[in-house]
Amino acid sequence: DTRIFVVANQKGGVGKTTTTVNVAAALAMRGLQVLVVDLDPQGNASTALNIPHAEGTPGVYEAIVEGDDIVDLVQTCPEHPTLDVLPASIDLAGAEIELVSLVARESRLDKALQSYLDVRERAGRRVDYVLIDCPPSLGLLTVNAMVAGREVLIPIQCEYYALEGLGQLLRNIDLVQAHLNPRLQVTTILLTMFDARTNLSAGVAQEVREHFHEKVLRTAIPRSVRISEAPSYQQTVLTYDPTSSGALSYLEAAREITVMAKRL
Amino acid sequence: DTRIFVVANQKGGVGKTTTTVNVAAALAMRGLQVLVVDLDPQGNASTALNIPHAEGTPGVYEAIVEGDDIVDLVQTCPEHPTLDVLPASIDLAGAEIELVSLVARESRLDKALQSYLDVRERAGRRVDYVLIDCPPSLGLLTVNAMVAGREVLIPIQCEYYALEGLGQLLRNIDLVQAHLNPRLQVTTILLTMFDARTNLSAGVAQEVREHFHEKVLRTAIPRSVRISEAPSYQQTVLTYDPTSSGALSYLEAAREITVMAKRL
Ligand SMILES: Nc1ncnc2c1ncn2[C@@H]1O[C@H](COP(=O)(O)OP(=O)(O)OP(=O)(O)O)[C@@H](O)[C@H]1O
Ligand SMILES: Nc1ncnc2c1ncn2[C@@H]1O[C@H](COP(=O)(O)OP(=O)(O)OP(=O)(O)O)[C@@H](O)[C@H]1O
Numbered sequence: 084d085t086r087i088f089v090v091a092n093q094k095g096g097v098g099k100t101t102t103t104v105n106v107a108a109a110l111a112m113r114g115l116q117v118l119v120v121d122l123d124p125q126g127n128a129s130t131a132l133n134i135p136h137a138e139g140t141p142g143v144y145e146a147i148v149e150g151d152d153i154v155d156l157v158q159t160c161p162e163h164p165t166l167d168v169l170p171a172s173i174d175l176a177g178a179e180i181e182l183v184s185l186v187a188r189e190s191r192l193d194k195a196l197q198s199y200l201d202v203r204e205r206a207g208r209r210v211d212y213v214l215i216d217c218p219p220s221l222g223l224l225t226v227n228a229m230v231a232g233r234e235v236l237i238p239i240q241c242e243y244y245a246l247e248g249l250g251q252l253l254r255n256i257d258l259v260q261a262h263l264n265p266r267l268q269v270t271t272i273l274l275t276m277f278d279a280r281t282n283l284s285a286g287v288a289q290e291v292r293e294h295f296h297e298k299v300l301r302t303a304i305p306r307s308v309r310i311s312e313a314p315s316y317q318q319t320v321l322t323y324d325p326t327s328s329g330a331l332s333y334l335e336a337a338r339e340i341t342v343m344a345k346r347l
Numbered sequence: 348d349t350r351i352f353v354v355a356n357q358k359g360g361v362g363k364t365t366t367t368v369n370v371a372a373a374l375a376m377r378g379l380q381v382l383v384v385d386l387d388p389q390g391n392a393s394t395a396l397n398i399p400h401a402e403g404t405p406g407v408y409e410a411i412v413e414g415d416d417i418v419d420l421v422q423t424c425p426e427h428p429t430l431d432v433l434p435a436s437i438d439l440a441g442a443e444i445e446l447v448s449l450v451a452r453e454s455r456l457d458k459a460l461q462s463y464l465d466v467r468e469r470a471g472r473r474v475d476y477v478l479i480d481c482p483p484s485l486g487l488l489t490v491n492a493m494v495a496g497r498e499v500l501i502p503i504q505c506e507y508y509a510l511e512g513l514g515q516l517l518r519n520i521d522l523v524q525a526h527l528n529p530r531l532q533v534t535t536i537l538l539t540m541f542d543a544r545t546n547l548s549a550g551v552a553q554e555v556r557e558h559f560h561e562k563v564l565r566t567a568i569p570r571s572v573r574i575s576e577a578p579s580y581q582q583t584v585l586t587y588d589p590t591s592s593g594a595l596s597y598l599e600a601a602r603e604i605t606v607m608a609k610r611l
């Protein structure tokens with residue numbers, strides 16, 4: 084079965100995009116077929132994967148608001164040939180308000196994604212992993228991702244505010260499970276921007292592990308300037324600086340995610 | 348005239364809340380009367396200012412969706428007696444969708460704020476500064492802030508993605524100016540999480556200064572662990588660690604903002 088991850092957390096700047104692109108690249112480097120869906124109007128994931136997404140470039144807006152086929156909209160990542168991207172464009176910024184009055188507004192991404200996965204399956208290029216990068220909110224774009232998804236990957240920054248919004252996020256996931264997508268479950272928590280030198284980081288990490296137990300990946304992603312430099316070269320840290328602590332930790336996190344599949 | 352700042356940037360985690368609470372506290376320490384409006388459903392600003400905002404606490408939701416008077420909803424910050432806060436609560440999370448179908452949906456905060464400022468003026472406690480902390484999106488909550496505001500303060504994190512969303516933010520501000528609030532102008536840009544050791548920080552800072560010129564405060568806020576520890580003690584960095592680089596830079600930034608008033 085194709086694994087479909089929703090990378091979500093309404094707290095801003097916690098590493099949703101960074102996790103999406105680097106885990107996707109790490110999975111692609113293991114030879115897996117990966118699709119990234121960029122649901123953030125800013126298009127940071129599209130940028131990091133070197134996918135042109137200037138205003139007017141067709142992408143996820145056309146798929147969910149206009150009903151176009153994803154197969155006509157995806158672009159392949161130049162650095163990773165088995166990684167395809169459904170890009171975001173600026174038009175997506177208005178999509179949340181436009182979606183409010185559309186029919187089946189919560190499940191438009193699910194419908195488009197399922198038909199694309201069928202096309203890929205019939206063409207003998209089955210997609211192994213889908214990663215959906217969400218904007219920092221719990222509006223209709225993130226709800227669309229949660230209806231289309233099977234697993235939720237929550238990046239948690241090792242900072243104080245990180246714990247504050249978690250309750251709200253988990254409640255929203257429960258609501259989607261109860262009314263829209265019973266298959267959805269939180270399977271993966273990833274600690275990001277972990278700074279071993281500060282008590283704050285250690286404190287937050289401990290609290291998260293005590294709360295979420297085995298769902299928290301053993302690997303914590305360290306705060307590393309190489310990770311934040313990579314997007315300015317339109318690369319993931321895996322190709323920008325392959326032996327850096329950031330690259331190695333994302334490779335290890337991706338390995339843990341593939342191993343976990345056997346447990347589910 | 349009361350200065351009304353909208354602290355906005357749809358990019359997440361750039362320091363909107365940190366800037367709102369620390370500039371507000373610094374202004375209050377200069378004896379000014381300050382009001383913080385917490386428009387982020389996560390209520391991080393309310394937490395940092397030690398304002399209880401558990402589910403069910405009346406606050407900004409009641410003011411903008413139910414039309415209650417702000418004078419009945421504000422709470423005073425324990426650490427700073429001239430700093431009042433209109434708290435956010437979890438109910439605010441649903442407000443964006445609820446607002447879509449309400450009459451005068453964009454100007455409900457403006458109307459509530461203006462009547463509160465009148466009440467304060469008549470009571471001889473005129474408000475000198477209002478700071479509105481926005482969520483990381485450009486939806487109806489941020490639009491409400493921009494209609495109520497007179498000046499926009501844009502925190503820009505010294506990271507690569509910081510520049511990507513700026514165009515969209517400035518376009519949205521232009522739209523609000525043209526159709527909803529002609530008095531709104533971008534007056535202040537603040538560089539945050541500046542790390543003098545990295546080229547990335549220096550590069551972003553230079554680009555921002557070349558683009559926005561004198562609107563960029565001379566003071567850049569350094570990345571500092573003391574700043575991120577303060578909220579876990581329900582304090583601003585100004586009382587948590589008054590002589591730290593973080594506290595001193597926010598004091599200086601607040602001073603620059605007050606001096607700028609004379610120029611406008
Ligand atoms: N481990 C890390 N070390 C250092 N910097 C990091 C790390 N992870 C992410 N960053 C940087 O922190 C910033 C925030 O990360 P990112 O944009 O991935 O978060 P996000 O949750 O997607 O943000 P948004 O809420 O705006 O979508 C970016 O500038 C990114 O380059
Ligand atoms: N100068 C700084 N040095 C170190 N850490 C900082 C600094 N400014 C903010 N932080 C930390 O970075 C994180 C993001 O900051 P903050 O929450 O203020 O951003 P925001 O823009 O309000 O986020 P959101 O988009 O979720 O509302 C917080 O954990 C905060 O404590």
Ligand SMILES: [Mg+2]
Nearest residue numbers: 099100123127
């Ligand atoms: Mg992102």
Ligand SMILES: [Mg+2]
Nearest residue numbers: 363364387391
């Ligand atoms: Mg905030």
